[in-house]
Amino acid sequence: MTITPLMPVYPRCGVRPVRGEGAYLFGEDGQQYLDFASGIAVNALGHAHPHLTKAIAEQAATLMHVSNLYGSPQGEHLAQRLVDNTFADTVFFTNSGAEAVECAIKTARRYHFANGNPQRHTLITFDTAFHGRTLGAISATNQAKMRDGFEPLLPGFAYAKFNDLEGALALIDDNTAGFLVEPIQGEGGIRQASHEFLTGLRKACDEHGLLLVLDEVQCGYGRTGKFFAHELYGITPDIMAVAKGIGGGFPLGACLATEEAAKGMVAGTHGSTYGGNPLAMAAGEAILDVMLEDGFLENVTAMGDRLRQGLEQMIPNHDHLFDSVRGTGLMLGLKLKSDSRAFVAFARDNHNLLLVSAGENVVRILPPLVIDESHIAECIDKLSTAARVYVPAADD
Ligand SMILES: Cc1ncc(COP(=O)(O)O)c(C=O)c1O
Numbered sequence: 001m002t003i004t005p006l007m008p009v010y011p012r013c014g015v016r017p018v019r020g021e022g023a024y025l026f027g028e029d030g031q032q033y034l035d036f037a038s039g040i041a042v043n044a045l046g047h048a049h050p051h052l053t054k055a056i057a058e059q060a061a062t063l064m065h066v067s068n069l070y071g072s073p074q075g076e077h078l079a080q081r082l083v084d085n086t087f088a089d090t091v092f093f094t095n096s097g098a099e100a101v102e103c104a105i106k107t108a109r110r111y112h113f114a115n116g117n118p119q120r121h122t123l124i125t126f127d128t129a130f131h132g133r134t135l136g137a138i139s140a141t142n143q144a145k146m147r148d149g150f151e152p153l154l155p156g157f158a159y160a161k162f163n164d165l166e167g168a169l170a171l172i173d174d175n176t177a178g179f180l181v182e183p184i185q186g187e188g189g190i191r192q193a194s195h196e197f198l199t200g201l202r203k204a205c206d207e208h209g210l211l212l213v214l215d216e217v218q219c220g221y222g223r224t225g226k227f228f229a230h231e232l233y234g235i236t237p238d239i240m241a242v243a244k245g246i247g248g249g250f251p252l253g254a255c256l257a258t259e260e261a262a263k264g265m266v267a268g269t270h271g272s273t274y275g276g277n278p279l280a281m282a283a284g285e286a287i288l289d290v291m292l293e294d295g296f297l298e299n300v301t302a303m304g305d306r307l308r309q310g311l312e313q314m315i316p317n318h319d320h321l322f323d324s325v326r327g328t329g330l331m332l333g334l335k336l337k338s339d340s341r342a343f344v345a346f347a348r349d350n351h352n353l354l355l356v357s358a359g360e361n362v363v364r365i366l367p368p369l370v371i372d373e374s375h376i377a378e379c380i381d382k383l384s385t386a387a388r389v390y391v392p393a394a395d396d
Helices: 050-062 073-085 097-114 135-139 165-170 195-208 229-233 278-291 296-318 340-351 373-389
Strands: 017-021 024-027 032-035 090-094 122-126 157-160 176-181 211-215 239-242 253-257 322-328 331-336 356-358 362-365
Touching (some): 090 278, 097 253, 340 356
Antiparallel strands (some): 024 032
16 A cells, blocks of 8 residues: 555645744754744744633633534624624634635525525636635636546636736626635735725625625735735625634634625524534634734734845845745745745755745745744845755756
8 A cells, every 4th residue: 555644635845843832843853943834824823822722721621512503602702703803794613714715605605595696606716716625615716736636616606817807897797696806815826916906896796786705714814914904905895704813723714794795694504513613712712812902913014014124135135036025914925036836845944944835936924923023033044044055946
């Protein structure tokens, strides 16, 4: 038998973390890494944050799980806090981002069904989008690498070019339910929606009775220095998928919606065994306690500005390799002139710096949101040292 016990769907690298502390990970072999990947934008408070670990430990010892057949004081409390701090009137808790996206898609379809327009089932989505790995979520992207071999996919999606407002509007027809879009594409290469594009989609939704569904799984929850990225645009969605930072490492996601958009989601239409269980809610509460403290989001903006400045100052010294910086807050991307995956591996294996590769040869820089200037200085130092000695392969 050659297959590994862990299904070999990930090209796993040699780093084998066994412990984490703040912005650092420690490998099985004792190596220490500066973690500017944060489990791909998950560990918002870094590793082993005392408030989060205490909340989880205490809740685990009190009540870990009950069925959603029972009343949920824990779920009601966290949902109310999210409602109080966002556009939303109602929340469905999930265990992952893909499930949050699934709930968002179902909510959008049910809205038009409830309005007597079941034919309005198609969401317009965008090239290089990433919404997760369920059949619904891979149907919502046109990226072949995620879809090949999994056909037949779900009907009900149309694909437009990201940041091409005219192209997206041209796809609207009698079957259109709305748009599903990431305000900042993560996996696609830290591609940020232009102001004109996102506000134009909102306007089109208002004019045509469509729903704006945002996927803020990666760009939401403080990552950009706002609680949610759409706040940067002065618009609100009708439905929004959230995950990653919401649990800070505990598997948690959420689908948020306005009362109007959620009008079709009545008893029996959706569910999840684990979704919103007391243990997950304790993690979610602990994250919010910290994130909504005065100054937390301002510090993300300040650290994001410092990190961007450091990256921009470094580029001219290594302009054979680095092209430009993208993104907002602590969701930054360094566009390379050669293969980003190879450089990420080099920085990891030779300089103990953890980053994530993305589309368009962009290196994603997604540190914990609690970093300070010393971590930024360390990251810039490691990056420039790596860049000084790195030689891209001839075919990169
Ligand atoms: C924008 C976006 N949507 C959805 C997902 C899927 O989330 P999960 O892997 O938790 O299912 C991701 C994961 O990276 C993401 O970045």
